[in-house]
Amino acid sequence: MEHLYWDLGPYAGGTCFEVTLRGSSANVCLLDAEEYQAYLDGDEYEYHGGFQEITPFVLEVPYDDHWYLVVDGNERRIKVTFTEID
Template identity: 70%
Template sequence: MDVDDYQAYLDGDEYEYHGGFHDVSPVVLEIPYDSYWYLVVDGNVHRIKVSVTGIFD
């Protein structure tokens, strides 16, 4: 999510996101355009373990 959509997510307002539901690992995400991004991982009712790797500036 970009900064505006992330704030809307936190506020409980409508927001847009890139990605979706994934039930296999690893997941490779592509950033649609240059900006600051927030990665939100929601395990619903399940506890999940998350690891993030990649090329970061």
Template identity: 65%
Template sequence: MDLGSIAGGAWFEVELRGSTARVCLMADDDYQAYLDGDAYEYHGGFYDVSPVSLEVPYDDYWYLVVNSNDRKIKVQVTQLFD
């Protein structure tokens, strides 16, 4: 999910329904590395409890990737404040 240009300090809440998942908040360069199959860094982790709250650590262009290992999952993302 393309979140766009976001200032550091913004918070997002990710609601997961149907499965546990790995939730990854990635800056633009790391997202491109993820797409290319290269090493990348992300903020987040594996979650089995929802909702998940993530803080954007610094100003950049951000993406959110939710991986549920091919299980059906519904994801709702809300920006709490910026």
């Protein structure tokens, strides 16, 4: 499973991130720790986000938890930047 990921750590619900993709469109997933483990195991998982062709875009953390940002795509073709925004 080819993907890029960042361990964002704990965040409160309502926190927003602006995400920019360069080089390719991709599926962008915001996953809590339990769902990220299911993703890694190849099990069913739920995520926030989706396929992104136009960037930048905003992802909002839906509830307090430990979060991971996952980008499914060719890691050699895509560059990802993200920042927490107010």
